[in-house]
Amino acid sequence: MTRRAPLPGAAELFRQTTPPVVPDTRPKVSRGGSPRQKHDTKITVYVSDEELLALEHARLSLRAKHGLGVDRGRVVREAIAVLLADLEEYGEDSMLVRRLRQESGQ
Known part of the structure; x- marks a missing residue:
């Protein structure tokens, strides 16, 4: 008795630990949100209880329906990236301009 x-054997030590890369065939947005990383700059944004609940619901939906485990900050950064890309591309007709005008009663 030893x-x-x-x-573990060599096959276990050298097995692939990351999923294979699947090419994304969807159109790319020119401005992307930043992935999970340490950020050097911080801002504080105040939201209503309803907005925070909607954000958390979106995060949970991304996990449950799409298999994307992201935090609220990542969702917010991606939303900002999408709105800024839309503003850059459509300017006056962008969703951001329309919503801000509607909110201010113009």
């Missing part, structure tokens, strides 16, 4: 601990 007292040596069993060690």
